[in-house]
Amino acid sequence: MTAGAVMRTVLLLVLVAFLVTPQSFAPVFEPLTRYGAPAIYAQGSLVDITLSHLGITLVATLAATLVAVGLAIVVTRPFGAEFLPLSRSISHIGQTFPPVAVLAMAVPVLGFGTEPTLVALFLYGLLPIFENAIAGLSGVSREVREAARGMGMTGWQRLARVELPLALPVMLTGIRVSAVIALSTATIGSTVAAKTLGEVIIAGLTTNNTAFVLQGGLIVGALAILINDGLMALERLLRRRNGLADTTAR
Template sequence: MAGRLCAAALLLLLVLAPRLFAPAFRLLAEDGAPAIYDQGSLLQLTLDHVALVAGSTAASAIVAVVLGVLVTRPSGRDFLPLSRTLVNVGQVFPPVAVLAVAVPLVGFGLEPTLIALVLYGLLPIFENTVAGLDGVPAAVMDAARGMGLDPRRRFLSVELPLAMPLILAGIRLSAVINIGTATIGSTVAAKGLGEVILAGLGTGNTAFILQGGIIVGLLAVLVYDALGLLEARLAARAGRA
């Protein structure tokens, strides 16, 4: 708990009062270059980054969970290989390649970055959804049938709650991966912390690169921990049930 609080406090200070760290970052700035990123608000860029990741992860979760549910039903089993092929597209083609294809179609900015992140985030959520639903014990399902539950109620009251911790683990992995991957969106003019890192790379300013990298890293750690706590609570609740 203390570590999480320290990480959260450090993140807040970095985005709200970055000048406090100027003496440390000045050691990395050469030839009189600015030690603190001053081409935009770090707070706003962080909020834009979080919104981008949240939106793309939510879209990935909706698509992957729905697809995972469909292929674990008796009528959809035959489509499991095809579904796996589709969700693997985001892993086969790196996000940079997806951006290169998407930009001519939808233009620069937020849209191509969302497309790349949504595709990249599908696989872990889909596979965990399938594993979670297929992993529900047969004895539990037999008991639900014996209680007279119809397929819809069995799914909502038994299968989905038991599978939810594993589904959330896939969402957590997808979100954490996309926190880092979203930085590439700045190459196509999407707002986010990639702007800070790209500014550092473009000017050879290591201080900027480190600022952006630290904020992205702290975000990933805090999101991973927060979703992990939620996952543990759901697993405990499912165990009690």
Template structure:
């Protein structure tokens, strides 16, 4: 077994152990806190915050994927080519405004909670997925397109049976980038009362508890690495399946 796989399995095992039984790690964090201060965040369970964090990121990423891929499909069809500049402008909105600014604008309309965070993550995740989907759909070899037309496939059949499957590894790379960005960005959602791991980090910053800050940061970092590696493995699998390598 490769050393990289062993390290990642060890990270996964430690992450699961800490999320399920955080108090068993209290001796490790105790030196980082003042006497009488709890070394482990207990106001809300780490497990519930982690699941809520992943749910928000997952939902926002799914919405961004559906919208961005749909937009890429639209502008790569003959009837939608003229909308490409507008589509790029829409996809760039999230990158133009910082997530904090989006939260500030969304709170008056949606109130505090998960809603503003979902809006910010959705907008912030559009660009990498859209650009990768656009690249994947426009970089197919002309011979492949001609062969699919020659077999009598309809436009929908070519899209669903040839273009999207061949573009999938590239699209997945965009989703990977979007998911990892959203995973870290979601922590700021706790500033508007969204239930994310940012709650642990903010509690640590407010109380001067370094252990809390480290706990929240380590969980988010470990999740980002594992999700990134998971997508990379999926991309390689799909590339092999589609004859990409």
């Protein structure tokens, strides 16, 4: 086990321990409170809130992956090539939209709660996945595609058995970036009453309780690091399986 892996395991264990028995960590957060305010957020179970946060992130990222990869497949086929320049410039422009603005504009259409958050995270997550899926699919070399055609594969077979597997590691990079952004942006969802860890942070902000802010922030930060590293490890595995040089290590 490398030093990094040990640190990640420790981080995961501490995170789980904190979520399951938050009160045992009270002495750590006590110095940050004033006037005898509670040191640990207790208006809801931290496990429930964290699971809801992860659920929102997961659903939004999965939906974004399905749609973005589908669109990327369409615009990299001959019949959709006409839309490639436009779709790239839309995703370029779309990335300049601030997530708060997307979230705020989704509220009048969908009301308060989880839905506007899901929509905002979904829309915001599309772009990195789409860009990377296009890069991955158009990065499959001509020789490989010709060889697949020479073997008598149909268009669908080439896509499913050659192009998608080869593009997968690059696509996964986009999914990872998107998931980490969604995880962190989901906290803003609490301003429109979605059940996410932002609830803990905002409770801290409104009652001037730094302990709450720190708890919420640390849980999200730890989740982001763990998910980022986990998906990065998966990318390395896929690259190795594809026989490509390991370029994800930074």
